[in-house]
Amino acid sequence: MSRPDKRHEIVNAALELIAEQGFHGAPMALIAERAGVGAGTIYRYFENKDVLINDLYLEVEKKIWSDLLVGYPMKKPIRERFLHLGTSLLRYFISHPLDFRYLEQFHNSPYGVAYRRDRILGKKEGCDIFRELFEEGVSCHVMKDLPLVILFAMSFGPLLAVMRDHILGFIRLDDDLIAKTGEACWDGVRR
Amino acid sequence: MSRPDKRHEIVNAALELIAEQGFHGAPMALIAERAGVGAGTIYRYFENKDVLINDLYLEVEKKIWSDLLVGYPMKKPIRERFLHLGTSLLRYFISHPLDFRYLEQFHNSPYGVAYRRDRILGKKEGCDIFRELFEEGVSCHVMKDLPLVILFAMSFGPLLAVMRDHILGFIRLDDDLIAKTGEACWDGVRR
Amino acid sequence: MSRPDKRHEIVNAALELIAEQGFHGAPMALIAERAGVGAGTIYRYFENKDVLINDLYLEVEKKIWSDLLVGYPMKKPIRERFLHLGTSLLRYFISHPLDFRYLEQFHNSPYGVAYRRDRILGKKEGCDIFRELFEEGVSCHVMKDLPLVILFAMSFGPLLAVMRDHILGFIRLDDDLIAKTGEACWDGVRR
Amino acid sequence: MSRPDKRHEIVNAALELIAEQGFHGAPMALIAERAGVGAGTIYRYFENKDVLINDLYLEVEKKIWSDLLVGYPMKKPIRERFLHLGTSLLRYFISHPLDFRYLEQFHNSPYGVAYRRDRILGKKEGCDIFRELFEEGVSCHVMKDLPLVILFAMSFGPLLAVMRDHILGFIRLDDDLIAKTGEACWDGVRR
């Protein structure tokens, strides 16, 4: 197994275990076992468990951001851009349910708080696209005149809630439902 | 200290510690100490830590349900009932931030999954009021023709997201913002 | 086993193992086993291994200081006081060889450096008696006019070296040899 | 890098690390890194860590012995020979503090005990010069009539103790102090 492969096996094992069992259910020894490496090997790739968890988070986030930007209709009206982002996010998570569950575990843990703070305060680069969209939406009187934080919440809140239900098997999100969910979110923020 | 008092102290200590520090930061010995009882005493009231955590969850949920029903405008239009529930929920969490944070910890843990499943499937009593409201809303063509699960998500998702931001200090929810947030949620579900 | 007993068993097991095998040869699990307690039990008495090691050091040192003061001929000439301290120290270590070997391990480790520094600089109380003796010896022209640090070294150096040889079985220190060793040390510092 | 060079780099790196940080602070990987070789390479020169440590000890000791013999006044009186050895030892350690600190680490560890035993029992060659000197001193009634072991201790004990204080910075050994320390040691052993 080549070096990048081994790293990937570790990251994948961690993603699976943490997504499925939470941080408690993912001791380093188990991650190592599932990755097919020795326990000490993980520490050649990651300084410690925290670093592994944070690096994994960054990787997942990066994949998502780059996915969201694929086909982003920069020149189209705000509504279409909004719908693109919303439905893309849903689609991404539907194809990568472990990523979704990992992010949920991450955000709801000591690790995640700092990141949430940074994101909201605009320190995270990837979020620019959202902030710009919302700022434009507000200033063009297309969206409700509410604090950005609230508009964020009105958009992500329902999307993520719907995703949770999909992941848990309470609904089956198909293209139709994805579109309708996106529209409903738009109704929540539009003026 | 009487028996119910002692139980209450334990439950309260657990609520505080878990809400503030997460499950990791709430070892039984610390809960016992903060409750002013011996470590072994907890096990006279709760079979084990899991039971304590689940019982605590049920208590918090019960308080919330009963609070939501106070002043519930049973006879008023769907919209008003919806807004009552949404803004009441926000108000409850604003005055009981520990309850909110505990629920978040709980839901995002192995404990929480089973409960979410039960609730959605209609096994939880308290949810009846929501289900009835949404079913009526859909059948009267006042709400979007979407699966109940989606309508739930469109309502709770943003509310809880907004609450998180309030708890984390990113916004300050006042009466005006509470009302506007409720309205925005309504826009999301209404036809 | 009563609480003080258990603490004593732990301290004793640590003393034995560290004295005989060094810090490497004294893992907490082994200390616990030899003490006849569970591994976690040690942590009820000592915050961590460092604290155990330092506390043990302080206990040993206290025993020694109090032993040295027994029968200290405060009013007798410097020479007699010096000989009292030297021979008492030898006698103490002969009856408590584990204490001697523990101190050796301790001083020759990261733990011990700080203590040595403090002692030399006169921050340790117990050393007062030595410093006073040497200062008086120098100012009365009974001892050589050398820095205190050197006089300390001229006294303790040979004593401890002789002790090491006794402990290792290279010589058998009897009363006669103890007396002669003390005298030889005195010759080293006296004018 | 030639074979002897590589070996020397390894030995040197081990000396530095162990002298400065103790055995705990000198993992094989770090020794290898500082030596500029691969971790596995060390094992081509030394069977294992113990062997490396023991070989290093022998090298240091050899350097010292050969240094002590430089200018040894074979024909001069016992006193002068004694002073030569004592002050040469001090001077050697002052110019080679790492050697001193390494020896201290070594002697105060499981490794060191065997060597001390050997030396004292006369199995080590280098010690001959000391033993001869002391035996002559005793038989000529120039030194005290004490066991050789004690005379050794009376000589080395204070010297090494003084060195420790110098290394730790408690005193600054200059030529004057070196001479006086040697004389004081002589007073300890002479009749």
Place this chain on the structure above:
DNA sequence: GATGAATGAGCGTTCATTCAT
């Protein structure tokens, strides 16, 4: 010969749970 990635036994420490008092 030289390498350094991989290994896994072993470390110090935590904490849910038990049980003698």
Place this chain on the structure above:
DNA sequence: CATGAATGAACGCTCATTCAT
């Protein structure tokens, strides 16, 4: 009943040593 000292399995992590390249 209530206690809290005692427990030991399980954790995250280190490092001497091996071996495929």
